[in-house]
Amino acid sequence: MTTHHFTMLATAVGMALAANFSYAQDNQATKNIEQISVLGSRVANRTVTESSSPIDLIDTDDLNKGGFTELGQSLQATAPSFNFSRTQVSDGSDLFRPATLRGLQPDQTLVLINGKRRHNQSIFGLNGTVGAGAAGTDMNAIPLSALRGVEVLRDGAAAQYGSDAIAGVINLSLNDSTGVTTGYVQMGSTGEGDGDTVAVGLNRGFDLGTAGGFINFSAEYRDAKGTNRAERDIGGSADVPPGTLSEQVRWRQGNADSEFTSLFYNMVLPVGDSELYSFAGYSTRTALGNGFYRNFNEAAKNVVQVYSDGFLPMIDNEAQDSSFAAGWRGDITADWRFDLSAVYGENQYDFTSKNTINASYAAEYVFNNPTASAAEIVANAGPNGGYSGGFRFDQTTFNVDINGIIDIGLSEPVYVSMGSEYRKEHYQIVPGEEASYACGVANHDTSYPAVNDAGVFAECGFQAYNGLRPEASNKQSRDSYAFYLDAETLLTDAWQVSAAVRYEDFSDAGDDLIGKLATRYEFSDDFAVRGALSSGFRAPSLQQSAYTAYTTNLGAGGVLLQSFTATAGADFPAALGVESLELESSENMSVGFVYDVTSELSLTVDFYHIAIKDRITLGSLMSAEEVAFSPAAVAALNATGAEQANYFSNSVDSTTKGVDIIASYRTDLYEGDFSATFAGNLNNTEIDNVNAPAGVPDSIALDDLQRSFLTNGQPSERATLTFDYQRGDYNSMLRFNYFGDTEVKYFGNDHIGLPDELSPTGEFKNTSEVEAALLVDINIGYQLTEAFMVSAGVDNLFDVTPDELGADETLDFITNQAFKYPVRALPYGFDGMTYYTKVSFSF
Template sequence: MSVKKPSQRLFTQQTILAVAISSLSGLSVAQSDDLQELELEEVITVGTRVAGRTATEASVPVDVINSEALTKNGFTELGQALQTSAPSFNFTRTQVSDGSDLFRPATLRGLQPDQTLVLINGKRRHTQSIFGNQGTVGGGSAGTDMNSIPLTALQSVEVLRDGAAAQYGSDAIAGVINLKLKETVDETTGFVQWGSTAEGDGDTLTVGLNTGFELENDGFLNLSVEYRDFDRTNRADNPLWHQGDAEGEFQSFFYNSMINVAGGELYSFGGVSNRTALGSGFRRAAASAAQNVPQVYPNGFTPNIDNEAQDESFAIGYRRELQSGWHLDSSIVYGQNEYDFASANTINPSIAAEYLANNPDASDADIAANAGPSAGHSASFKFGQTTVNVDLTGEVEWGDSPLYVAVGAEFRDERYSIGQGIPASYSCGSSNGSSSFPSVIDPNVFASCGFQAYPGVSPDAETSTSRDSYALYVDLEKNLSDRWLMSAAFRFEDYQQIGSENAGKISSRYDISDSFAIRGAVATGFRAPSLPQRDYQAYGTNVNNDGTLARAFIASAGSALPKALGVNNLKIETSTSVSLGFVAEWDALTLTVDGYRIQIDDRIGLGSNIGASELQGNQAALDALAATGVAEARFFSNAVNTTTEGVDLVLSYDTDLWEGNLEIALAANYNKTEIDSFNLPAGTTEQQVFSNVSQTFLENGQPSERGSLSLNWSDDKFSSLLRINYFGDTEVDQFAQNHIPIPNTLPTSVVESAVLVDVDFSYDVSDNLTLSVGGNNIFDETPDELASNEVLDIISRGAFRYPLRAVPYGFNGASYYVKASFRF
C-alpha cells in the first residue's frame, strides 16, 4: 500500500494549474451565440416572475446549466453532474450509513439538504421519505432525491443561489434548484454509454432515449426513458470487506406535454423511477460472539443492505391569458417517494441463541437449521405530497414603467408512514421476549437482537400521519428608472399543528453602466419541520452484559419524553439573509461575484441518547422514559443557531481559437458555517441535544472552498473538454475518539483538499452520430489513506483504506467511459 506524499500532490496540482493557465494565452476576442456551461444569457424562470429576464438581468444570482454541459462527462447521476458545474452545490459520497447507497445529501451553500427547494418546471418537487443518519453530511434532514431524475429528460437546470422562501415557500433558505424538462418535438435523441474505473471494477452501462411529437393546436409530447446497470466498486484492502459503491439498477420514465384548449394551455408532466442498490455493512468476524452464528457463517460474514427507492410524480395544470391581459396558472402536483430496506447475507444471532438455550444438546446442524432467515424485509418508509397552486401575474401601469405583480395561493397535503419488517428483522429470539440469550459461541456473552447491519422496524414503531398547509404570496417588481430595478416579495404560510410564519424579501439591481451592475437582497426565510423529523419513531435493541435488553428509542416530537424536557413540539426554522454582488459584461466576458450571509435560528437536529442516569431530578422525564420501556432515548429539537457566510464567483468567456471556438467557464465558492449558540432544554447538555459528531459535520463536513474551471473547444466536427475541479478539505469527529472510545487514536477524520481533472473528446461521425471518449479524475486522486492509529483502521482490522464520511469527491479514483450519441 502506497500513500501519496503531500509534496507529490502539490506537484501534481501545480502542474495541472500550469497547463490550464498556459492554454488561456494568445486568445482573440469574438462574440458567439453558443450556449456556455454556466449560461448567463438564457431566459430564467426562477428568481423573478417577469417573463423574458435573463440571468444577468436578474437582481439575484442564477446559474443556468444546459443539458449538454450536464452530460458532457462520464457522470450518469444528476447530483454528480451538477457538482462539477455548480461549486456552491455539494454532493457528498457516504458509505455505511443507512440508505446512503441510493441517496446522497445534495446541499447548496453548505446548508442542509432540506434547506434547498427543488422544483420541476417551476412546480414543487416532493422530498425523500428518509433522512440522513446522525454522523453524516445532512444528518437528520430529508432533502430531495436528486438521483431519481434522469439526465435524459432535462433541458436545463436553474440554480437560484439566494434565499427565496418569500417567493417559493418553505425549504428555500439556501436557494432553489429548478429542473426544466425537454419540450423538443420531431426529433429523437439518445445515447449508450459504458464506463469503468481504472481499478477495473464499477462497470456501468447507461442507455437513454428521448423523443418528441407535435400534438394538435401547437401542442407537444416529449418522452424520456433511461436505464442504468452498475457494478460495485471496492477499495478495501481485504476483499472480505467492502468500501465502495454498491451494485444496482436504475429505470425511469418521464414525460412533458402541453395542448392548447379553451383559449389556454393544458399542460402535464411527471415520471416514475425505480432504483435498487445492494450495499454493505461492517464485516462480522467469525469469533464475534454477539454478532455471529458460526454454524451458519463459519468464516464470518459481511451483511448486505438491499435498498430500493421508488419515485412517482404527476402534474397537471392550466394556464391562459385573461381578457385583462393578466395570466392565470393553476396546477395540481402529486409526488411520492418510498424507500424499502431488506437485509441480505445476515442473521439475527438471538434466534439461534434461544434455540440452543432450549435445546442444549442440539448439534451444529440443528442450530444452523433453526437459526432463522438469512435475509428478509426490514422496513419501509413512504412520503407523499399533493400541492395545489393558483397564480396570477400581470402588469399595473405606474409612472414611466409598469409594476409587475404576481399573487398566488398554495395548498399542500403531506402524508408519511413507516412500515414494519418481518419478525426476525427486529426480534430478540424467535419468541421476542424481554431478555436475550447467551450466544452460541460464548455463554458469557449475550447474542444481539435483530438483523445485523439493518435491524428492522418493530410493530410498535409503525407510524401513519399527515398534515396540511396553505400559503398566500405577493411578488412585485418595477424598474424605478432605466438603470434601477427593485423587487419585493411577501409570503404567509400556515402549517397544521405547527403554526404560521411570514417571510419577506427585497432585492435590487442598479446598472452603473451598460457593462457593470450591482445587485443585492435582504430576506427573511423559514423551513417547517418535515414529517420524518416530526413523526419518525424507531426502536433499537442493545444487549447489556447481564443479558438484559437495553432498548433505545427515537421519540417523536411532542411525545412525553421531549415534553418533559421542555420540547413541546418542533418549531419552524427561521432565517435572515443578506447578499451583495455585481455583474460585469465586457464583450465576450461575463463575471459575477456575490457575497452572502445567512443566519438561521432554531435549526433542527437529532440529539444523542439520554438514559435514566442523565435525567435525575426530572421525575416527569424519568416517568416518560420508563413508559417507553427503553433504557435510552433521543429526539429531534430546534438545537442550534448558526451563521453561514460565503462568496460565489462565476466567470464566462468565449473566444475564437485555432479555427474553432473556445468556451471558458470558471466558478468558485467559499463558504463557512459556524454554530452561534445552542437551544438547550432545561436539564439537558450540548452533547445530548447536538453532539460533537453532529457539530463537526455541520461546521466542517463540507468543503469550505470549491472551484471548477472548464475549457471547451470545438469546431465543425470535433470538441474537447478539460475540466479542473478543486475540493477543499473536510474534518469531522466520526469514527474517532469521541465516537468510539478507543484510546490513543487520532481525534478527527480528515479528507484533504484535492484537484480532480476530467476530460472529454467527441467527434461527429455524421449529422446523426457522435462518438465520445473521456475520463473523470484521470490523475486518480483519492483521499489520503488511513493511518494505523485511526479508529476506522482499527475496527476494520486494516481493511478500510479511506475515510467513509464527509468525502466530497469519493474514493473510487479514476474512471473512463465511451459513449455513442445519436440524433434523428
C-alpha cells in the first residue's frame, strides 16, 4: 500500500469519526440491535453485537439503496470486504463474476442459504482473471426480491461450517413475510445512452395454518442491453488498408446483452412441536458476449470469401441454476433441539458460438479442390456457429444437527451443538458439436494451408470459443463426510468463550481435523474486545481436479495458440512432479473491539491475519521450450496435440493481513431520521513460498502472471461512506465508494513477448493498471401513496472510468487501438455513469 493511499483512507476514517458516523450492519443501531445472527454462533439468541467474530448484518433496505439489480453489485457497494471484480473477453465472464472476501479466492468463501450450504458454479475464470481456476458461488443467480437480509461473517469458520470457509461465510436469508405483496419496476441506462435495462421483481407470502406457518414466493426478471466502449480500429478491411481508421466501431468492449429470470420460494409448516421447512429456487440467464475481432487478413482464422472485412465472433452464454432444500426440526426435550435436512443444488453453463467460422473446413475443401470458386468456398466453409460445449455440477448435502444446553454452574449454561454432514458431488464436461473443434470436415489430425495464405495453417475449431473436444469430456464424482462439535458459554457475566472442532474426510483429497477458539470480553456496557484463533482447510473442488479442456489463448507475439489444460495426475503435470491435488490448509487470527461511543455512535475495528498453505492455483500456459528441462514433460505436451498446456497444483503459501474499520451514527435531524455510515477495509496478500517440486523452477509452479493476480488483482483499500436521510414521505441516499488500484501482468505484460520496436513509444508497458477511484451514487425517493413509492438516482455520478490505454500498452496494440480501457482486474468496471428510475409497491 502506498503512503498516499493509506493517507487517503486514514483521512476518511478520521472524518467519519469526527462526524460521528454510523454503520447499520455491525452496530447497535436501533434497527439492527435485536436482530439475531445465524452466523458466528450456534446460540439461538445471540445478537450480532454479542458475537466474538465480526458480522455484517445487511437487510433488504440496504441492498436496494442505489440502482443495482444484481446481488453481487449490491453487496460490493455495501460491504467493503466483499469484492466483485469485472472481467471482459474471458470465457463465461459475461455471465458470472468472482465474488470474494478479504482479497482471497472465490472458492475460499462459503455461501449459505437459510444457514444451509449453497452449491458452487460449474465453471471458473481462466488465466489472467481475478479468481482464476476457482469455482465460487454464482451470487447473481439469486434474486434480490427473494431475500430478507444477508449476513457476512468476516472470519475463518471452517471448523464451524466446513470446507471453503477460509475467508469467511455469507448467509443469505430468504424472505419470510406474509400477507403483503411487494415488488418493483426499474428502468435505467448509461450516460453513453446504451445498456438500457428493465428489471421487475415480485414477492408475496401466505400464511399456512394458524401456528405460524408460511410460504413465500418471489419472481424476478431482468433484461439488459449491451454496452460498448470500443473505438474505431486500424485493422483494415477489403476496402480500407491496415493503418487507417475503420468507418465503424467493429470491436466490442462492454457488457453483453443479457436476460435473467428466476423463481424462489421459502416455506415453514408447523407439525405439532416440530416444523417442516423447505426452500428452493430456479434461475436462468443468457448473455451474448464476444471475443476479439478477427481481422480480414488473419488467414489462419478467417476466410475472406466468407467474411471479406473480418468478423467479430460471438459467444451465447446460458446458465441454469436450480436448488431444493427440505428439512425437519423440533424439540427433543425442553433444552435440546434437532434439525434434519437435505439440500440439492445444480449449476449448468452452456456455450454456443455465433458469427464465427472453423477456418479448417474451407481450407480442407480448397486443398482437395484447388480451382474452387469463391461461391464454392463459401458453400463449403462449414457452419457459422453451433454448440461449443458446457459444464455441469451438482451437489447433495445431508445434515443432522443437534443443539442444546448443559448447566455446569457458570454464569450461563454451556450451549452445545453437534452434528454430521454427508455430501455427494458430480461434475461433467459436455463436448461441443464436431464443427466447434474439428480439424477439417474429416476431423483428422491434419493441418491444411489457409485458404488465403498457403504460408500459414488454418486454425481448427470455432473462433473465440473453441469447442470442447470429446477427448476432454469428463465425468467425475466424489463424496465426503464430516462431524463437528461446537460449545459456547459465559465464564463470567463479562467473558464469553467458544470452541469448535470438526473432522472432515473427502474421498479424493484426504481428511483433516481442525478447530477454532473465540472469545469476547466486555469491559463495560459500551466497550468489548473480541478475538479468535482457528485452523481451517479447503478441499480441491471437482471443477479443479477433473477439469480438462482445449482452448485458444494468446501466446508470444500476440497470436492465438491451441492450448490444453491437463487433469490433476495426468501425464503432463505428473512429469513436472504434480501427481494430485491436496487440501489447502489455513491458520486464522483476528482481534478487535466494539465501542459504543455514545448511544448514537458506535465503532468496530477488527485486525486479521490469514496464513494459507498449499493454495491451489491454475498455472500459466507453458510451451515445450519452457519445459525443455524435462524431456518427459515435452513428450507429454506433444502427445496432447496442443502448443502449450497448464494444470492445477498446490503451488503457493501466502499470508493475507488486514483490518476492517466500521463507524456508525444515527440521530434525529430536522424532524427526520439521519444516519451516516463509514466502512473501510485494508488488506495485503504476500507470497511466502512457492511449492515447486524438486527440479522444477519456481517460475513454472508460479509465474509473474499468477503472482500479480494473487497479490495485486484486487484493491488493497476499499471504503464506503453512506449518508441516509428520511423525513416524512421523502428519503435520500448519498454514497461515496472508494476502490484502491490494481496492477497485473496481462494484456500489457512481458509474457506476450511483443518486440518493443512495434511500440509507438519504443517500449511496451509490462503491466496493466486500473487506477484508484472514488465513485459517487445518489438516490432520492418519494412515497406517493401508502402503496407506491417512486425513486430515481445516478450511480457513478461523475462518470469515473479507468485511465484510457496508452500507445505503450500491449492491449492497445493487439486490438488495433480498438479497446479504450483495460479488461482485467476491474473492480468498478468501465461503463461510467448509469441512471435509473424505480417504482416500488407494497400492499
